[in-house]
Amino acid sequence: MSAPVRFVGDLAHLPTHAFGPRSITWWGILGFMVVEGMVFALAIAAYFFIMDKEQSWPPIPISPPDLRAGTLFTVLILLTELPNRVIKNAAERYDISTVRFGLVLMSIITLPLLVLRGFEFASLGVYWTDNAYGSVIWMLLFLHATHLLTDYGDTLVLTVLMFTVHGKESNRFVDVSENSLYWRFVWLSWLPIYVLLYWIPRWLP
């Protein structure tokens, strides 16, 4: 580029990070959430498509999944939003000790969620091979479980990272804040699936 140019401004004073929609990380996470949200939406559409062909839901003689594990899971995952919010706010204040403590806490309380998810699979009362109803509810639960696992992996890595020297870089606080955003997606996307798995079969004749 050897053509003549005219200097009309300087960028040196700009910050090197910001939170929320100003940050590139936020947009990346948003992109993931839209893609995965689309997968969930289409899987849910498949659920209704298959339901539409059935005389009863769940098909006779299957009974709806046992409520206990799934409901406990739902209550617990909703409660995780409290520490999650604390972490997000602390990250945006660069409060590293609260961030560290919060991440450790999150890493611990996700464990019972994973165990409960195991019990949920066990309480579906049908195998994926039995019929299309079984296939679709296994798929929904499995899809959500993969999100739970990947976010758990993320959180573990981030927790370790925040205890290293890199933890003090400002862009790492952005990462923590956006990881909290993703966790919101994980529990929000669970709510419709909870209704589909546990309640629609109870409400329908």
Next chain:
Amino acid sequence: MSDVARDGEALQGAELEARLHRTWSRAPGLWGWLTTVDHKDIGRRYIYTAMTLLILGGALAAAMRLQLATPESGLISAARYNQIFTMHGTTMMFLFAVPVMEAVAIYIIPLMVGTRNIAFPRLNAFSYWTYLFGALLLWVAFALNVGPDAGWFMYVPLSGPEFTPGKRTDIWAQMITFTEVAAIAVAVELIVTILKFRAPGMTIARMPLYVWSILVTSIMVVLSLPAVALASGMLLADRLIGTQFYNPFEHGDALLWQHLFWFFAHPEVYIIFLPAMGFVSQIVETFTQRPVFAYAALVLATVAIGLLSFGVWVHHMFATGLPRLGYDFYTAASMAVAVPSAIQIFCWIATMWLGRPRFAVPLLYVVAFIVTFVIGGLTGVMVASVPLDLQLHDSYFVVAHLHYVLIGGGVFPLLGALTYWFPKLTGRLLSEGLGKAAFWCVFLGFNAAFFPMHITGMLGMPRRVYTYPTGMGWDALNMMSSLMTGVIVIGGILFVTNVVLALRRPPDAGPNPWNAPGLEWAADSPPAPYNFEHIPVVSSHTPLWEEGPLNVMTGLRVDDREQVVTTAIEAQPDIRYPSPEPTLWPLLSAVALAALFIGSIFTPWAVVIGAVPLAVGFTVWFWPKNAPDGEPVIE
């Protein structure tokens, strides 16, 4: 902070270039080739790979036409023919058309919006490797005679476990997963690049039309590709672990496949076609030397096509039996797409009318596109009406229609765009003479080969047949189609020859050989690794046609890869963003992913075991490498 080196009055010219080179160049040799995260390196190799697949898919097409040249020909067996048309359709749609459109955008968009690299450059590298492994999976399988053979849309129950045992369909389904992961990743990168890395002053209303078309296309990719990934995942599950999604005997439903597939595949046509519209707008602007007529109308038409294309997938399923009202709705919606398309064509013709068109090769391809696309559009409106569709469905009429749309609406503008941007890609201009010869062969050969297929179809020849009896009145038409395919092939050879000869000349094109208006022409040909020495500032959608020298901003670091992030609508400078360094981990992660996907064709445990190396790969990829260096650290 003030002792950091930045461009500005005190640091410009040769000294600045040398320092930026040190910061942004890739490592020398093979290592640099494997680790690069430069959007130009990745974009170029994406383009070369996709064009190679076009040639491979074209070779299969030639084989089919050879077989169909005469009735009752014994050249290719029925089983082999099934594989060949499946491979042709699959390669063209999944490995050529969508990837090549994204590939050009990977190369051009960061230059066009005036930034130094694409957003998430490592993801970009990862995407390329993933795409490559998907292509290799399919073609190695074909070479080993386990290529898929149930058609490019893989309808169940034919593709299900009862009717297609063996691994052919599983390979197809995993190839889908590879390419969809790659394509979605690129779409996210492009959206973020367009929304957050635009040059200061390039407000949303000043984006070049190609940028608009890529923005809309990428959003469509993000919304529609998950459908085919999910559908093929369910197909794999039916085949490998015994789920019953598509099995009617266990209350599954074959139509579920068709809905999910066409929810993706109809928008896919526009995912191919909208970037092509973007090419056309840029080419028309440059070769008439005036801003395109009715910019706002073109933008609205692009957005409208994007929206409408999600409402019409069911028109591929008229033959499956739907509620009455459904027929009417989908017919009306399908025909509605013709309106914004017509507006666009009108605007381009008006631009040519008002400007001084110079019919160089890129503009010739645009004219060819307009002619061909209008014919393809008309036959499209024909098959959008239910009574006609029920007659013509699965005949050669549809083969003619789909190639008019895909080749006329996709390949012609693509060849024009590659000719147009060739100097930006390589620093050399293609020869006009050879270019014109190739153009006429491709254009005339195409029409002479495919127009007759409309008639063959109306005379009743079904598609996907490996041969046909003599005396049906189809012989001469088929011979014509086959002979003229030879002319297309000659055109292709001329095009490639032109490229090879140009690459053997020294680069001499200069930054802006066509006097084009876009920012990409402010960079060198080919651009330096950092694209621009100073960040350009723009005040219209044709910045290089403004009076006076190019306005720029200074102040980015030169000893670190820095890009400027701007606000999404107004493009106000907002943040200095540290752009990721080259690394091998995207490649290693893609290898791990490939092992997982390919392994899962054979055992579901591959998903569990394969997750471990994949997680390791991603972790190291995202782990910060350098010690914190001067920029804000929290105390």
